[in-house]
Amino acid sequence: VWTNCLKIIKDIVEWQHYKTWFEPITPVSIKNNVLVIQVPSQFFFEYLEEHYVNLLAKTLKRELGKEARLEYRIMVDSGNSKNKPLTMDVTGQGYKTFSNNEMDFPLVINNPVKNPFVIPGLKKMQIDPQLNHIYTFDAFIEGDCNRVARRAGKTVAEKPGANSFNPLVIYGGVGLGKTHLAQAIGNEVKRLNPNKVVLYVSSEKFINQFMDHSRNNAINDFIHFYQLIDVLIIDDVQFFAKAEKSQDAFFAIFNHLHQSHKQLILTSDKSPKDLDGVQERLLSRFRWGLSADLQIPDYETRIEILEKKMKNDGLEMPKEVVKYIAYNINSNVRELEGALISLLAQSSLNRREIDLDLAKKVLRNFIKSSSKEITIDTIQRMVCEYFDVSYDKLLQKTRKREIVQARQITMYLAKAFTKNSLKTIGEHFGGRDHTTVIHSCQTVKDLMDTDTVFRENVLELQQKVQLAAM
Ligand code: ADP
């Protein structure tokens, strides 16, 4: 009887779901019109009951007639209903509401099938994707600092799973937009394709869920659940470091999703190659797709970001104030927003119009605490030390390749981290003119796209300068 039922179910349910939810079932006994089946866990039972009750009812009635009944035995009992077989009313009316709060699964089943003629097996699992709707692509300003990551993110959102950026790893320092961009992808997938099962989860939450399930002997449920997702976003994977068992579970999930052409999006505060404490087999998979970094936005982009935030909140302030903030807050976007919010707060508290004076007063503390002034000279000395090049050579007209590159990188960093004009920067390099500086910056950007060793060098130097600026 059960084999016959399965045959029907197999044709109706998506293969993946069939494999996950029906294959693990074993028939136990059949007496008159009662079929007893064994399922691996309480969670399994509840899931079946919630999602497949009508399907099971229909197929079973075909086999056993109108009075058919289905009973469950639970193999690993993690719930409170010990030993008692659970009975489901296969008329399809009497199933209970599913709730799984104890385990803090983001599984919110909000689609109990009312119409018995709708076969629930055809419906996808419904979960709350845990996304914040304010994080959109539209609100995420593009600049040199994030172009690759943002565009890759768009591609992923338009063709989840069917692109060469799987997984997409977004990495960068704090407050540079990793969470925003990752969630924007999720929101965009949902907008374009509401039926896709999207889930955003931080790695800490993933680990906590894993541990809960581990305590309840329900690791398989945990893995099964994650394997049903179409677009899985895991934020801050650096927190997986040292969580070996969670990494094992994630490894299984990753492999399954990747093989089924489901999309993975990961964020990290470090490049995958620097993720200490994460298993090499995972890191090597992270490299299958694309790793794209987020950098500190340059001055123009910072202005755009501020203007966008103001527009979204219906705020206005003099352009010179916007410029003043963008000019002075160059650590990260979160600080930039923080500065804007402080200013607005002060203005409304003191019932005072926002002007440059107020901005200077409010931002004084911000600027002091958030960033030190970095000079061209400091950067020059850092680069010299890094490449083991003499300071004199850096400034002279030597055309040796290493020195030319070191010089170009220095100019690039000076442009990114100081407020000096191109002209001033040129003057600090033995009186070169501003076109040389422009050319150097462009060369560095181009080389970063094509030469990985070069890129790593620049990124490492950039980090050193950033640290020195804190
Ligand atoms: P991270 O996860 O990297 O620490 P977040 O994604 O939380 O950073 O970003 C910090 C704040 O900066 C958020 O409010 C986000 O909306 C904003 N932000 C970051 N990058 C951009 C951008 N390119 N355009 C607009 N807002 C941004």
Ligand code: MG
């Ligand atoms: Mg974040």
